[in-house]
Amino acid sequence: MRLSAERAEEDRHAADVVKRRVTECAEEWFGTGTGPASAVRVRQVDSRPRALLLAVYLGEDPGTPRVIAKVRREPSASSPGQVPRRPVLAAGVPSVSELSAMEYDGLRSLHEMFSDTDPRFGSVRPLDHLQQENVILMEYVQAATLRRRLLAQNRVSSRHPFRAQDSWEPWRRAGAWLRVFQQATPHGERPARQGTREDVLERFDAYGSYLSQRLGTRFADLGTRGSELAAGVLPDRLPMAVAHGDFAPRNVFVGRDDRLTVFDPMPWWVVPAHEDLGRMLVSVRLLGLQVHTHGRAFSRTTVDRVEREVIHGYAGDGPVQVEQLRCYELLVLFDKWSALLDAAERGRSPLRRSSLIRATAYVREQADAVLDLAGAGR
Ligand SMILES: Nc1ncnc2c1ncn2[C@@H]1O[C@H](COP(=O)(O)OP(=O)(O)OP(=O)(O)O)[C@@H](O)[C@H]1O
Ligand SMILES: [Mg+2]
Incomplete structure (x- = not known):
């Protein structure tokens, strides 16, 4: 009181x-x-x-x-x-x-x-x-966020009133925005993290143990598969960039003519260049409504399309190291999964613990999907 x-x-x-x-x-x-x-x-x-x-x-x-x-x-x-x-x-x-x-x-x-x-x-x-x-x-910006635009395309709820036409351009621009941001931002004196393959392997081990402790031995393979992927595709030293820090659809406004404005920056760290890209992709896979409905809100085709557009936007005319990106997407996915479980344990999750446990199969499917994509080089 x-x-x-x-x-x-x-x-x-x-x-x-x-x-x-x-x-x-x-x-x-x-x-x-x-x-x-x-x-x-x-x-x-x-x-x-x-x-x-x-x-x-x-x-x-x-x-x-x-x-x-x-x-x-x-x-x-x-x-x-x-x-x-x-x-x-x-x-x-x-x-x-x-x-x-x-x-x-x-x-x-x-x-x-x-x-x-x-x-x-x-x-x-x-x-x-x-x-x-x-x-x-x-200054106030009058625009909906990219998250809201996506929610308007969902298949299960009419709570998100304005029905946007499917438009993929903002997703492509989100990728292109990240490329411009990374190229234009000097590293400065910022601390770096996960700069080497060894660092990433160590994190996969830590997340793998945490997830299998919380969810059971059926999940014990996750950390190992993550580590194997990292060992196979990452270079000794990872290409690094300044992080936006919270690059996610809820921190992107889409204005008139799909003009894209990214906000809520947290550029504290220098991180592997694929981290922010991975954050954007995982934020879509683990959008609250999608987790809550165990994947019924958005079809696999929609999620695939969103990912392709973001990745193409980021790549521009250049190549993109897609296996490395998927590897990082998996790491970010483990990080968010752990955060969801932790929040539920502390009673701080919008999803109740029981609901989160039921959603586990969906999140697991997402991890498997990312591993499959990495295996297929897509
Ligand atoms: N300049 C702005 N103009 C209009 N709306 C804004 C502006 N800044 C923030 N908002 C609104 O407030 C919400 C939260 O802002 P912001 O992302 O900065 O805070 P946050 O605490 O980091 O939230 P989150 O954890 O959801 O990212 C945004 O989603 C947006 O709807
Ligand atoms: Mg925000």
Whole structure:
């Protein structure tokens, strides 16, 4: 009770700080015509344990926000910083203030990279970083996410109202976006992880043991098959690139003319170049609705097509090391699978534990499908 009162008080304070800052700067950011300063309104759009999202409306257009504020929260006593009880790809998570600063810098560099140069891509305009409060302010983007576009194509639920026409172009662009981002982002001083084949083999062992401990010995072959694949297809040293960090359909806006805007950057690490690509593909295979319905929401043909488009977009006219990519896709899949099991054990999953166990057959099928694709060199 006391905690929720404290949280509510913190939220009010954050909203006040945001309102004050936008009131001060609206003229500078948006020029004239934003209406009287007194008409700045702040509305909470999302509240999670680790972040609060506020929409800011300016005078003359009360219907559409102009600014989005993301307020990162310090871990509280009731949800302390997570000590991973499962294998992870990234050991040592940045602090809340580091995350906030990194996201703001990331948005700034994406804005430089993608504003006005290529009509296929857009960018979120960063407005301000309030260091003391761990708040970033950015311009509101009116567009649906790629996740929402995909959900509109599902076969089982009418909860996702706007029925998009099947369009594959955004998926192709997502791949192309990643290639541009990787080529244009210098590694700088960032720490690297999983830079060698040995590192990847070691992670396959760790995930393999974790999954077979949790799910039973029928799953003991997974780690071994992953390691064999890695040993067979990866070079000693992996080609590396700066990570977007959370390259997934929910972090991509698709605007008019399929203009693609990627947001929510976490460019903390230098990682194997295939990691972000693997994240995008696995996010589709393990989309909540798909896991929940054990694969009924999207047909195999749809998932295959999405993957092909993303990979082709990334490859452009050049070759793509498809076995290496599949190997990494498998590693990311094990990582997300472990995360799902861990969240269910801690009671933090939107899927109940029983439902997750029932979904296990579906996730296992996905692992087998990726292994088959790797074996076939596709
Ligand atoms: N600039 C923006 N304009 C419009 N909507 C936004 C903007 N930034 C974020 N949002 C909305 O808020 C949602 C969450 O934002 P964001 O991805 O930055 O937060 P998050 O805490 O990392 O969420 P997740 O874990 O789902 O990725 C987005 O899916 C989008 O709907
Ligand atoms: Mg996000």
